[in-house]
Amino acid sequence: MDIYLPVAEMSINAFWLLGLGLVVGFLSGLFGVGGGFMLTPLLTFMGLPPTIAVGTQASQLAGTSLSGAMAHWRRRNIDVRMGFILTVGSFLGTGVGVQIFKWLKQIGQINLVIVLCYVALLSAVGLMMFFESAPGLLRRGSRVRSGGRLPARDGVVPTLTQGWGADGAFAVDFHVSNLRVNVLLPIGLGIIGGLLVALLGVGGGFVLVPAMIYLLKMPPALVNGTSLFQIIFTTAFASVLQAVSNHSVDVVMAVFLLIGSVVSVPMGTRLASHLRPEVARLLMSLLILAVAGKLIFDLFTTPGQLFAVETRLL
Amino acid sequence: MIRKLGLAFLLCVALSSQPTWAAKKVVAANLTDNFVGVSEGFDGAKLTVFGVLKNKADAIVVIEGPLAEAKVRAKTKQIGIWVNGNPTTIESVPSFYAVVSSKPIDQIVDAKTALAYGLDVDHLAVSKTEAGAGYVNVKRAQGLFRYQPDGVKILESNLFRADIFLPPSVPIGTFRAHIYEVSSGKLSATRDETFYVAQVGMTAWVSKTAREKPAFYALLALVLSLGIGGGAAYLLRRMS
Numbered sequence: 250m251d252i253y254l255p256v257a258e259m260s261i262n263a264f265w266l267l268g269l270g271l272v273v274g275f276l277s278g279l280f281g282v283g284g285g286f287m288l289t290p291l292l293t294f295m296g297l298p299p300t301i302a303v304g305t306q307a308s309q310l311a312g313t314s315l316s317g318a319m320a321h322w323r324r325r326n327i328d329v330r331m332g333f334i335l336t337v338g339s340f341l342g343t344g345v346g347v348q349i350f351k352w353l354k355q356i357g358q359i360n361l362v363i364v365l366c367y368v369a370l371l372s373a374v375g376l377m378m379f380f381e382s383a384p385g386l387l388r389r390g391s392r393v394r395s396g397g398r399l400p401a402r403d404g405v406v407p408t409l410t411q412g413w414g415a416d417g418a419f420a421v422d423f424h425v426s427n428l429r430v431n432v433l434l435p436i437g438l439g440i441i442g443g444l445l446v447a448l449l450g451v452g453g454g455f456v457l458v459p460a461m462i463y464l465l466k467m468p469p470a471l472v473n474g475t476s477l478f479q480i481i482f483t484t485a486f487a488s489v490l491q492a493v494s495n496h497s498v499d500v501v502m503a504v505f506l507l508i509g510s511v512v513s514v515p516m517g518t519r520l521a522s523h524l525r526p527e528v529a530r531l532l533m534s535l536l537i538l539a540v541a542g543k544l545i546f547d548l549f550t551t552p553g554q555l556f557a558v559e560t561r562l563l
Numbered sequence: 564m565i566r567k568l569g570l571a572f573l574l575c576v577a578l579s580s581q582p583t584w585a586a587k588k589v590v591a592a593n594l595t596d597n598f599v600g601v602s603e604g605f606d607g608a609k610l611t612v613f614g615v616l617k618n619k620a621d622a623i624v625v626i627e628g629p630l631a632e633a634k635v636r637a638k639t640k641q642i643g644i645w646v647n648g649n650p651t652t653i654e655s656v657p658s659f660y661a662v663v664s665s666k667p668i669d670q671i672v673d674a675k676t677a678l679a680y681g682l683d684v685d686h687l688a689v690s691k692t693e694a695g696a697g698y699v700n701v702k703r704a705q706g707l708f709r710y711q712p713d714g715v716k717i718l719e720s721n722l723f724r725a726d727i728f729l730p731p732s733v734p735i736g737t738f739r740a741h742i743y744e745v746s747s748g749k750l751s752a753t754r755d756e757t758f759y760v761a762q763v764g765m766t767a768w769v770s771k772t773a774r775e776k777p778a779f780y781a782l783l784a785l786v787l788s789l790g791i792g793g794g795a796a797y798l799l800r801r802m803s
Contacts, residue, residue: 555637
């Protein structure tokens, strides 16, 4: 059954979109990441223009991250204050990123830049996971998946963890995270996250989560929830900007992807509790490297078309 | 100015010297539809042109989509990677072009006539430049420039019927159908018809809103997205 995408102005098999949503949702439940980093490359393999894939995903990720964040909210795994400060940074990053996106689109290099960024990001993350150079990361992350909970805090906090710049002028206390840190650090991380959303259509969780653990020194149990919480606002903001400046949000595609993914997230989550974390990590790294490999292969092989054409109806 | 006038004059001479055009005979032909609606389940459409020919004549139908401005970038290899080069702009070129005929074009008309009337998709006037040839190649690969030498069926009593496939990615706008009757190598009669391809129903509303009220459109998409995401999370919790 083909479905016509009114903004992309092409038709695509609806079951493919639902299936892609299912796969990505499943992966996201299984590995505890947003899964957006798989979706853009897969959509472009299906023939969608990368610009539409990126813009649409911003919109769709808002829904996916809301459903994920709701589960974390119930377990009180979200540091709201930290989330909002990250959001301040990510709005800046998104605003700048969408303008860069627009500029790259005008000079005809957006598709190449998207692909190159993906290659860099996927290779780095895939290799890192494959060689387990960050061994503690996912083991700790898995505590969140298995429903880890912070000890109840009743009012008095003994001592705050002293993060980067804790004695400087911009130090801010985060009582939920039990942390004092220079506010510029989370804002800076937010900016990076916002750039990723605007340029690549990913939530950026797979970059932000390790950064929040190692640089920000947040308790790992709060990191996934807080990252997702922040991603809701960032992707929401990015989707509005993308639609206004780049006309690259296709609502029909977003809905089909979402329906597929919300169904399969809990299935992935359930399997995650049966799968050994190392196995899951290895599988995911292989998957990421396969996608990166295909992108690299396409960069170097002679394209089927030696011309790129952009038409505007008169 | 004088040079322009001179050019215009030459063009007039060139056109009027086309021997067959002056005949101005009209093919008795028509389209089955003047309107093609693109809606949610659109997976392409078939347009049929039918009519009557002179005895032993052949027919060629050219479908020309709305004009577009095209930016064509040649891909070049830089440090091993294929990169888009600087754009060449073609100011006005059909976004869709289909030629269907009852026999291969080179068996019906000579190359000069084919070029003058744009009957040979592989040798169009636009293809003379490198960018133009690149444009045609890309459009052919996308199925938006098509050539079907057996697309016109000549039935008994000189009735003909041409089926033209409009793919799902067909551009939106006004299309022109040029119908040519060819007998013994000459264009003996012609007819122009117009039809429209437009988005209809919800699809039309969505794309119009996305273009004209992008902020409202984005908010709507967002509400849908958050509604589905939040709703699903709520339902799943209730179920488990």
